[in-house]
Amino acid sequence: MSTSLPRFRPADQPLTDYDVIIIGAGSAGLSAALVLGRCARSVLVCDGGSPRNAPSPAVQGFMTRDGTRPAELLRLARRDLEPYTTVEIRESRVIELSVQENGFEVTAETDATRPFRATARKVLLATGVADELPPIDGMRELWGRGVLHCPYCHGWEVREQPLAVYGRGKGVTGLALLVSRWSKDVVVCTDGPGGLTDKNRQRLAAQGIGVREEAIVRLEGSRSRQLKQVVFTDAEPLPRHALFVHPHQHQRTTLAETVGCRITAKHAVWTDKKQQTSVFGLYAAGDTTAGLQQAMLAAAEGAKAGININERLTKEECR
Ligand SMILES: Cc1cc2nc3c(=O)[nH]c(=O)nc-3n(C[C@H](O)[C@H](O)[C@H](O)COP(=O)(O)OP(=O)(O)OC[C@H]3O[C@@H](n4cnc5c(N)ncnc54)[C@H](O)[C@@H]3O)c2cc1C
Known part of the structure; x- marks a missing residue:
């Protein structure tokens, strides 16, 4: 089935490479990508490595997937994205994020090619945390x-x-x-x-x-x-x-700090009820934000961010 839905972008809207760039393809990022793909949004997902639970034999307590290997859970999530051809996943580590007049620009590096740049109207940070044992x-x-x-x-x-x-x-x-x-x-x-x-x-x-x-x-x-x-x-x-x-933990990236996001006393990226950070247009979901840390909850936050991003884009497009 074709995914060439109308884009509803008025002429005065900024032209960026993508509607949304998602940084991190764990439970939070892939869940957001699914929602946004189903909105026919053009999405780039950048992922730079393994999820936090990679050393674990299984993801427990994830409804319908209790006991699934972490890598298998994410493989299934990526398979779910295949019909949504406006979603592109690139194995790449985002090393720079900057706020532009019309949105954001990311710079990412890959093993295979030179670093590349891409722009988007909204960005979702779903980069998770690292444990300090x-x-x-x-x-x-x-x-x-x-x-x-x-x-x-x-x-x-x-x-x-x-x-x-x-x-x-x-x-x-x-x-x-x-x-x-x-x-x-x-x-x-x-x-x-x-x-x-x-x-x-x-x-x-x-x-x-x-x-x-x-x-x-x-x-x-x-x-x-x-x-x-x-x-x-x-x-x-x-x-x-x-x-x-219960080890101490830190953010997997400093991208939020570098663009001036508010960070909580416990080193989480602060968001409002719509998953938006203190920087307009920059959203965050999953372990990177405050609160309980579980794969299912990260996926739920990712879905919520996806919906709120699409709502915001629609509002900007349909004035
Ligand atoms: C050992 C262990 C076992 C766990 N077991 C369970 C369990 O059984 N059940 C459960 O519900 N939860 C479990 N958890 C918690 C669960 O792993 C997290 O809540 C969940 O992974 C959070 O998802 P996330 O998408 O926010 O982050 P992550 O899953 O950590 O994904 C973040 C992604 O972002 C990528 N990334 C980071 N920086 C960049 C960058 N600069 N550019 C591009 N990509 C980047 C990472 O490579 C990663 O793929 C466990 C955690 C640990 C440590």
Whole structure:
């Protein structure tokens, strides 16, 4: 079926290469592309690598795709875009974003060609975040299988197993209490003095959660990246099936900062209810924005951004 729908662009509207450029082809970006493709918008999607959950064996809790490999979920999302021929995907990393009189210009580099430039009336940032894992031997190697970030994503897979929760103070207390929903054998590992108040300790003890404050030397795992034990400097190792940690994180790109977007205290890109950032015409969706971080929620935000972008473009075109 032809996708040559009328473009409704009055003569006074700016002529850009695309209506929309989407930066990032994870759940948020591809979901937005689907909505915009179905609006017959010309869209360029630039993607520069793997999604945040690439080290994980499966995406859990994604309706109709529970347990699908991360790469497979995105392959299916890209397949859904095939009928919408106004959507183009280029494996390319956006290295520059600038605000122009009539919209935006991006500069992107690819492995195969020289950097290219493209312009669009609106841009969607869906570049996600990167996790900063504590510098403990084994943490990075086991990340996504024996070291987990979210019980909503992976609690079910390790239910009723001996679990560890890494961190300090109020943060580790909250995470350990949450994890105790999935297992009654939970031990907090603080890797040195835990900064736990008496109240923290009471709340943990009330749920039967132990505390180990010895320094950690390394995490030991199996060849399949399952955690086997937490090894301390001066104490018996602690056999565990998995360890939960809430790592610090940072934005995968500085593109939002460079164009002057408002950034929240927790380093997320601020958006209004329509997913628009503080820069007019620049939208953001997925992990890059504030709030809960899950693949399904990122996809939902992407869809919302897609609708709001199309509404805005339509308003500008049909005056
Ligand atoms: C180990 C792990 C396991 C997880 N498991 C689950 C789970 O089971 N269920 C669940 O719901 N959630 C899970 N999550 C959370 C989930 O991965 C994220 O919420 C989701 O990936 C967010 O989607 P996104 O599109 O915002 O970002 P991402 O999926 O991270 O996608 C961002 C995309 O932007 C690209 N990009 C970045 N910078 C540029 C640039 N400059 N130019 C072009 N492209 C760029 C990246 O390469 C990437 O493809 C997990 C997270 C982790 C870390």
